Amino acid sequence: MKKGNLIIASIFSVLAIGIIFLAMQLPNAKNGVPGPGYWPILISVIMLVAAITVGIHAFSKHDATPLVLGTPDQVRVYLSMGLLVVYLLGMYYIGFGIATFLMLYGFITWFGKYTWVFRVFMAFAITAVVYSVFVYVLKVPFRFGILF
Numbered sequence: 001m002k003k004g005n006l007i008i009a010s011i012f013s014v015l016a017i018g019i020i021f022l023a024m025q026l027p028n029a030k031n032g033v034p035g036p037g038y039w040p041i042l043i044s045v046i047m048l049v050a051a052i053t054v055g056i057h058a059f060s061k062h063d064a065t066p067l068v069l070g071t072p073d074q075v076r077v078y079l080s081m082g083l084l085v086v087y088l089l090g091m092y093y094i095g096f097g098i099a100t101f102l103m104l105y106g107f108i109t110w111f112g113k114y115t116w117v118f119r120v121f122m123a124f125a126i127t128a129v130v131y132s133v134f135v136y137v138l139k140v141p142f143r144f145g146i147l148f
Contacts, residue, residue, distance in 0.1 A: 002058050009055035016048035080107075096142045100127045 019040055026037035068074075083106065090099035104123035108114060114122075134140045 005054050005058035009051045009058065012047055012051035013055070016044040016051060019044040020048070083107075094146060097127055097131060100130065 023037035023040040023044065026040075027035045029035045029038070083103070087099055087103040090102070101123050104126055105119050108119045108122055112119075131142070135142065
């Protein structure tokens, strides 16, 4: 497990540093309002601290537990990550609304035991709330995909 923790710590450290570097190139704050790079930098700093903590913990801990990558729960996580990549591609090609609704409906179906009416309602409601917050409150336009 020590090797796995070191690998994960290294990957997330490099990822966090890369995101910080890219976010620093975004425009600065104006009139006391944080710029577009504020949240990516903040989240990346937290991710970097967490990765460093995992790395330090891996060095200080003498654990000989083998790294197992094929348990059913882990396979479910890998499939979920793959489906999230498909979701991102779907957002680009078919738009936020349809892709998000389909992703939420699929995940609610997969992880929960609910009626189809509840799944449709919740997927639609969550999609509508997220869309409304970004478009009407934060004034972030969604101009990608062929559909909504």
